[in-house]
Amino acid sequence: MQIVHFDDDNWFRDHPSGVLHFQHMLRGEPGSPNNYMYVLAKQVGEWSMPRHRHNFEQIRIPLVGSNTTYGPKVELKEGQIGYFPEGLSYGPQESPLTDLKPGEPLALALQFGGSSGYGFMSIEQRRQAMKELVQAGGKFEGPLYVSPEGKRQWGLNTVWEHVFGERLKYPRPRYNHPVIADPKRFNWLPVDGAKGVDHKFMGSFSERGVWIEMVKLRPGAQWPSVDSGAERILTVLSGEGECEGENLRYLSTLRADADDQLTLTASGSCELELILIGMPPVVIPDEASEEYEIDPDPAPGQPVHVDSGF
Incomplete structure (x- = not known):
């Protein structure tokens, strides 16, 4: 089990555009098909990227700001959650600041190896x-x-x-479009065996079964969380709490391996709300899939695109 906290002095300029600064919250295991990178991204200027694709999966969660589009009629608004399948082309990306100041737009992003087994390069x-x-x-x-x-x-x-x-290799996409979920339209349902704890389940994806849900603890409620089949990542979206004797606050992030039990308690007078991403391990099929493409190297004079890495 691991707990990391938001640190406003810990930003890195890792994006090719130069205007997205990353705070690295969690990392997976390099070289593993399950490898991942979980970052908090801060936008300090307007930017755009041409249409492109990746050979890994992405989950994006805008926390402040709703200005980024990912192609015609694909806009991810503040508070929504976007799933971008491996191999799927998207864009052009456009991210103006509009009425926000540089540094105000914030988003969480998880990039991770998909069911293809091609992994994620850190x-x-x-x-x-x-x-x-x-x-x-x-x-x-x-x-x-x-x-x-x-x-x-x-x-x-x-x-x-x-x-x-x-x-x-770029796996041919399993889905034709990014999947955008609006949590406001999902119902809170009680979590079995945990009084005062509710959740919103927003879907699982591909044969790997990575899932996204939100969890809410009422003041004083306690939630013993365990899953025998998946690593879990949880981030505090609002409220305060405690886990294994450590205080939790806005953007505190927890990582739990399969079979790790986390006991979370909502402290104070407000509800504790978290986003949870469950990540079962990638299962490599006995027979390699032929559903992939390899980009040829460009011929002299051929127009080039930029792979953003994000």
Whole structure:
């Protein structure tokens, strides 16, 4: 079990746009198909990204601000929850500040390996690979990598192959569109065996069965949470509480392995509300799927796109 707290002095400029600053809340196990990155993102300027795709899954939760669009008629508003399947192209992304000040828009984002088993390359792995490729005599020009022999390749493909020893595969998407859930439209239902505790279940996705729900504890209520089949990530959205003797506040985040029991208590006079993401392990099929694509390297003069990493 792990508990981390929001720290307003702990931001990193990890996004290619330069205007999204990340606070790394939790990380998975590099090299594992279950690897993930869970960040709090702060927007300090307007930005946009062309249409693109990833070979991993994403869950996005805007906390403050509702200005980001992910393509025609795909807008993720404040308080909603978005699921972006692996392999699905989305965009163009547009994120103006409108009436918000730089640094005010906040969002949680979980990027994680999907059911394809292709995994998730961590920022640390990407940085190290880029460093080693440059040290070997190559160079990066925008989204391209130019080898010591002068061959132009997609930069992300080159980095992926350097880390994992094979070309980057994009699984053909299992869903045709991002899934946007509006928690306000879901009912609070009682949690069995936990007086004063309610939840909203908002769905599970793909054969991996990653699920999203919200949990609410009334003042003084206690919730013993355990799941034998999944790692769980919980983040406090409002209220105060306690877990295993440690105080919880806004954006406190907990990670529990399968079979870990968390006992949460709502303290004070307000309800304690959390978002919970359950992450069963990836099961690698006996026969590898043929449902994937590999991007060819660009021909000279071919227009290029940028993979945002987010």
